Amino acid sequence: MRYETVIGLEVHVELATNSKIFCSCSAHSFGADPNSHVCPACCGMPGMLPVVNKRVVDFGMKAGLMLNCDINRTTTFDKKSYYYPDLPAAYQTTQWFAPVAVNGVVEIETSKGKKKVRIKQIHMEEDAGKLVHDIREDTTHVDFNRTSVPLIEIVSQPDLSSAEEVEAYLERLKTLLRYAKVAECEMAHGTMRCDVNLSVRPEGSDKLGVRAEMKNMNSIEAIKRAIEYETARHIDAIENGTEVLRQETRRWDDIKGKSYAMRTKETAGDYRYFPDPNVMPVVIDDAWFNEIKSSLPEFPEVKRARYTEEYALSDYDAEQLTKSIALCECFEGAFEVTKNAKDSANWILSEVMTILNARKMTYDQLTLDGRALGTLILLVTGGKVGRANAKKILAAMFDDPTIEPEKYAEENGFVMSNDTGKAEAVIKAVIAADPKSVADFKGGKEKALMALFGKCMKELKGNCDPQTLRKLLIDEINKA
């Protein structure tokens, strides 16, 4: 018999707001000392009251609109109760009854073509703290820096059927949320986390099989492995009766490549959801809604089409640039200055990419100002700065965003000279110091000219037009 896997995802995404969801503590504590970004409110001390950070609602709405959701114009917060040492008030404030966004859809593309994945809802909530186990002392410490950092949970319908589709879906979420600048979505940083609900049924059946919820996958690769393992486990159980499948939560162990039962439906706690009386319903009026709607970026596909039509870029260049909103913004900024789309795209896709790769940076980490890049490009095309020196300036601009290319070129002696007298003097000195290369060249060795040319260019710090230099050099050799 043939089987099909039915998968729904619950994706937690940390929102990139400056402060936490209900207090004014900084939400960014990556690498900070434990409990250095906390206050009595996010530590759950009695008497402190939550005050909703409006930016979190802005970002929640943006995420909803990017995923084609309907926005609940009155959205409310609820309490979810459970005991765990990383949850200081023993409840998490989340959205149970009226989440910010519902009924969305995301289109993904895999080797099997395009597919629509329905989004059930997106709700906003606060994150919990972190437990740090100290094996030597056999103690556990708790760090509340992450407590109350805003999250959204994106709940899909069970519309996915393979690891490949899951990967495409997660990549799509990442792209869309990064486009809207609401989240980093980096699994390695914990800013995107994913639980997988999976069941298996005979192909064509309309009845869902027994569902397992898998937790603790820390990379897309781990998610794919977990899906494959779990699918095989379910089929084995159905076909060979190796075990009785139960509705349960399972923990994925990526080292062992196995999943383990954590709790069954019967032993799962009751979260006792109820409306949080301390957080008034958030009413999104037309003005607010329209403000958010008009702040949304173009969707990647729209941008891509525009790049080929409006800027006459190749399909390939347009596709590469629209992979990241940071690249798009850099390109659009550069174009504003150069009015030359091809040059702007080329610089980004070659020189900028080279530096990003060398520094192991993601596209979204690019903070280079596109207009500054545009100015640099004009310096090159205008013959004021040599290409090799322009690359040095670009590298410097990565380190220091305040650098103005023209000023920097002047201050560091990167401006090309029209003074042929200076070049001629250098050429004479180089020729005099290397008679062997001169003789070799005269003897027909083209390579020898390149050696002399390189030495001259180095002496001139690159500030000479290569064509001119080459001509002057040959003239001088012939004279000699």
Add this chain to the structure above:
Amino acid sequence: MNEMNKRIVVDDMLLTTDAPTTAGSKMLDGYMSLLEAEALTRAKAAEYTIGGKADVGEFSFDLLGETSYRGAIVQNGVLKNASAEIVASGDALAALCLDVNGTPRRAAAQYALVSVKPTYGRVSRYGTIPVACSGETVSVLAKTAGDCRALLDAIAGHDDKDGTSLPEELCNKVSEAVPVRRVALLKNFQADATVTEKIDAAIKEFTTNGIEVVEIDNEIFAAARTAWNVLMCAELCNNVSRYDGVKYGYRAENFSGIDELYTNSRTEAFGELLKTAILFGSETLSTENYMKVYDKCLRTRRVVCEEFAKIFSDFDALLLPACSTMTYTEKAIAENKHFVFEENLYTAPASITGLPAVVAGGVQLVGKAFSENALLDVAKILTKEAN
């Protein structure tokens, strides 16, 4: 007014930074807060001095304070209230109390004091120990309506630190309240002779002063009590979950593992009434009961609000007792473990709706939102204060 005359006490539900805040619970024995209650900060800014803290029953959930881990205050078998004792004795001009389940109102009635529970959201709850957040309010207890009004004016107003705090322009609506001219009296309330005596006296005083008192029939108040008991216990259950023996407060000496640490700490530190409320509240929030019980009570809350709106389309205030009897004996509460749940028949209507309530002359007046100043004015007839 000289300094001595502006000395007040705060009950142990309000956080203070110079003295422990225990909420009357062994769980918080010796708990020192990092921040103080906003109401207290504002009182100090208005040059009130803080004379000390008054004990409360565990999380101020009982009748008068008898469930405090420090023990009940009892004289000749009669229960006493710490805040009211201090105010009645003249050691303080007034007390700031958190009205969770009506304690300050019952105390005012039984000590012949005045208490005002302002409109919900007019006084910040920042820095008050949370119990039943949807209805609890910082209230004022004093000998006179005038002193209540002055202290209330000092602590009221919008506070950014409380998400349920009303905007300043709404808080200021108290100045527009119309004087109380027509009062509705709830027919057939259950109370003993010591209470009916006070009600009759109040009717007489009002009538003499040209205020009309008309009896009305209304069945909804029994439902308000049931609903408030459910909402209050559920919220309490959730709010006291944070006291788990991990971060601060009482921790059991013997435990193995985190679950036992939670269980033993809470079992040893919480009193019996609180445990009853926790278990009851927890049940009403279970997946099985939520729609059947909790959601129904939220709807009842709306119905009670609508009923009040109907009453107030015809009347300026509702007159009703604050308690079933003028003295609670130790014996009576020992015999009836549900006494407090029954007794909030009188206090639940104002708690569940967030409407203002004033107790004076041993009786209670509930008014429209933002009518607390008008209620205090009419209360002066009962306290024989000059207007």
